[in-house]
Amino acid sequence: MDFISIKHANKIYKNGVTAIYDLSLKIKKGDFVFIIGGSGSGKSTLIKMLYREERPTSGEIIIGGLNVAKLRNSKVYKLRRKLGIVFQDYRLLPKLTVYENVAFALEVIGAKKEEIKTKTLKAIDLVGLKSKTRTYPTELSGGEQQRVAIARAIVNNPKLLICDEPTGNLDPDMSKEIVDVLETINREVGTTIIMATHDREIVNARKRHVIMLKDGRLIKDNEKGTYDNEIVENV
Amino acid sequence: MRLLRMFRRNVRDAFKSVSRNFSLSIASISCISITLIVVGLSLLLSFNVNNFADTIKKDVTIVAFLDKETTKEELENIKNKIQKMDNVESIEIKTKDEAKEEMIKESEFVSLTMPEENPLLDSYLIKVTDIEKIKDTVEEIKNIESISAINYGEQMVDKLISAFDLIQKITIIIVAILILVTVFLIINTIKLTIFSRKREISIMRLVGASNLTIKVPFVIEGMLIGVLGSIIPIGVIVYGYVVFYERMEGHIFSNIIKLIEPEPFIYFIALFILGIGILVGMIGSGRAVRKYLKV
């Protein structure tokens, strides 16, 4: 069974823009997937439908047996507890320390104090920020802030980690660090990872499962793909 | 345990944001205080009025006079008939002889002028169970033949009841308007808090906090405004009533109207004020949450 299965998904926004057009794809458990494509190709829309921020206008999106497209608003939180989500802009709380930012994700779902402590420290360790536990986000580099966001996303041991342009604000060295962290998580914890990006170098260097979108359509789905210039220019 | 922990955090946060949005919080709290003082006064008034009305109502008696020709036998028969009516609690016969004696006892003048032949009429003294339906009962009794006249001091009772009704209606309108204004202010206070914590809320949603977890802090903040807003009114009303009661020595208009004893009456009023404060706070924040938190 595929972990994620999307069948004939369409997304038409209220203003009439068709952001995703008849998209079907499958992702296996433990996979590391890059979603690539130029600006406006529909990457963020696809990602938003995965964590049920948006609903497809038609079609189905099944994650771990659950049809996310049909999920009611009041039940969305149950899905979110099984996912981790990371954004380009980190979305940390500036008044909380690194530890508190990560622990926040567990606190608001009512986890026990001891559980919060062990899981939080483990997640911070996994992203390599053990020495910065008591630091505030403003005292960190962009790459470090993004690692805090990743720690927060994985702290509750999700089966799936979704990242929308996590390296969008970072220089190449920091970007590499971030993708290394994601690969470590994928390898050591077995978390399925979906990462939207338009960074060619990253994609070409890793030879991972690549899904390419253009104008909301799937134009390439390769098990060991690259961000091929020719294809982008020719299609 | 888990609930308690989250509750403690919420209360702490509520205090923080009330002090952060100080001026608007103060506006909400003052408005709720004024509302609650008016509510408290009208509670004091209406409880005392009800108490007073109850004592009057117990004393209201229908006096029904019989025709001059009524025989002793008919007197008993009609009495039994009236006794069986729905709203009649008790009925007593007052014969013309008893009436005459009573009058003579009361006034020397009457005793001197009272003719040999008794000019008075036999009568019934009737008490009803439900004062609201006294008019119907009176009509029903009036329809019995042999009853020549009937009265129950209707004007006094009617006037009293309608005056109290008016006072109560006016206070209800004032309170309703004040509550609306308060709710509006609370909605705006909570709105500010929601906006200042937008980022936090969006992250909470992202990591899977339930809708309830997201909403509860704001509802608690509204309740806190309600609690803070009821402190002064409770003080004013409780202290004011106790002092007033002692000054007046327990009654107003010489001995006619007895005031309700402060204990335990005022504790009940205080609880009531607190309850309304919390309720209004909850309604205001509930509305704000529904409007500005699309969860």
Ligand SMILES: Nc1ncnc2c1ncn2[C@@H]1O[C@H](COP(=O)(O)OP(=O)(O)O)[C@@H](O)[C@H]1O
């Ligand atoms: N909330 C929205 N309402 C209307 N149109 C949107 C919305 N979000 C995205 N779009 C449109 O959908 C298309 C795909 O956008 P997006 O998914 O953000 O692409 P990407 O992330 O690949 O840059 C674009 O044309 C964009 O303008």
Ligand SMILES: [Mg+2]
């Ligand atoms: Mg995007």
